[in-house]
Amino acid sequence: MTNRAVGLADLPLRPELVGEEPYGAPQLDVPVCLNVNENPYAPSDRVRAEIAEGAARAAGGMNRYPDREATALRTRLAAYLGHGLRLENIWAANGSNEVMTHLLQAFGGPDRSLLTFAPTYSMYPEYARNTHTRYLTEPREADFTIDPARAVAAIEQHRPDVVVITTPNNPTGTATGFDVLRPILDAAPGIVVVDEAYQEFVQPGVPSALELLPDHPRLVVSRTMSKAFAFAGGRLGYLAAGEAVVDACRIVRLPYHLSAVTQAVACVALDNADEMMAHVAELRAGRDDMVDWLTAQGLPVVPTSANFVLFGAFADRHAVWAGLLSDGVLIRETGPAGMLRVSVGTPEEMAAFKTSLRRILDEENTDR
Structure with missing residues (x-):
């Protein structure tokens, strides 16, 4: 065994990763x-005690694999979101990061593209890079809103397989209304992902893209429990979509991707949603x-x-x-x-x- 230190430059790294640094x-x-x-x-003492009890119950079956369909968790997420959603309309993963990775594994890839509107979340190009998906951006307006006519023109020009709209947007906080979302949904040839990681913080009365799901089978609404839910350490992201989109995510997910403990403690958090988001x-x-x-x-x-x-x-x-x-x-x-x-x-x-x-x-x- 050699004692010579080995760096990234000495490894057969994928060319597109050369010079890159980990997100952080x-x-x-x-x-x-x-x-x-x-x-x-932080969660209250009472909720922390329930989380500990949930983790302890999960530990009792730690010698067995977890429910790979996360049935109890997805059922609770559907109930939390409402809008007539059912278990079959929900997918959950380790943070919204893994949710987006699943979507691009299923709908992106070589010779496919993702279009979004910059400036926006800094992880999107990394999701695209890691799934060999071409990353395209259209600039937002000076006030960081999205002009629907320009968005539609960009979609017609590039014919992207995936369009991502973040609302409220990160890092600007800008909300995107239905007057922008509807023309984009009508023009997009593929999947449209509306990332609503911060939706619980919008001003009262601002609607969610969940309302558009019944009429748009290729719409995906992504959420997270990391922000409003005070559950960042639990690492739980999820999406709502038609059953076919969920089935596509099930194809690409790794087996047993959500641990028994993650599922158990997320269920406790959802059972205490009002307090978690108080x-x-x-x-x-x-x-x-x-x-x-x-x-x-x-x-x-x-x-x-x-x-x-x-x-x-x-x-x-x-x-x-x-x-x-x-x-x-x-x-x-x-x-x-x-x-x-x-x-x-x-x-x-x-x-x-x-x-x-x-x-x-x-x-x-x-x-x-």
Whole structure:
């Protein structure tokens, strides 16, 4: 056995992976973590005890494979979503990341393409790369909305196999209405995925694309339990679609892809949905307060329907990000040039963010 260190350059890596780095928002041990759009409120003691009991029950059968169809979990997810959905309309996986990977394994691939509208979620090109799917983007408008006529023109030009629309969009928080979704659905030749990871945070009365499912058999609505559900550590994403789409995902999934423990604790979370999401209205209010406060500081702010705010623009956004970090406040350096994204946290976390950013802005004004 050789003692020579071996690096990636010494391995027969796929050509398209050469020079790539693993995805990763910074995971730093800081007092105020506002960079990955989590729900900042942990489950209550009672729910934690039920989660522990559920995990213990699952452990009693750990010598057996889990239910590979996740029947109990998918039944609960259908009940949570409503809209007349049944078990057969739901697919679940390890986070919405795996849900999207399953969709591209089934409907993307070599000589196929995915079209989305940039700027948007930074993982989409990685899903495409990893499934050998050509990644295409159409720019959003200056206000980060999607122009339906331009979207339809792009679809007619590229004839993509998969179209992905994120609403509310990440990192901008921009919502996309039915006036945009319907023409896209009518024009798309393949699957249309509406990624609603942040749907629970939209303003009251804003509809979900779930309402469009009955009339659009190639529509897929993707969700996650990582955000509003305060279940990021549980790693559970899911989709709602016609039965044929779910069957396609079942073809490409790995056997027993959801562990017995994951299924058990996710069922507990869904059984306690009201409590798990009890702070959503408070987080919406915190978001709106943050928009108002940032605007009052003279900073451009993108209107948002999610649990985060994209703001800027800074000549040196990294310096602002580093200045916040020096005060123990971690936000995300992402999105268009010069802009930063802050997740909505607890009142105490938001106060710490405001104090730190105000200090940085005051120092910048003094330097001028």
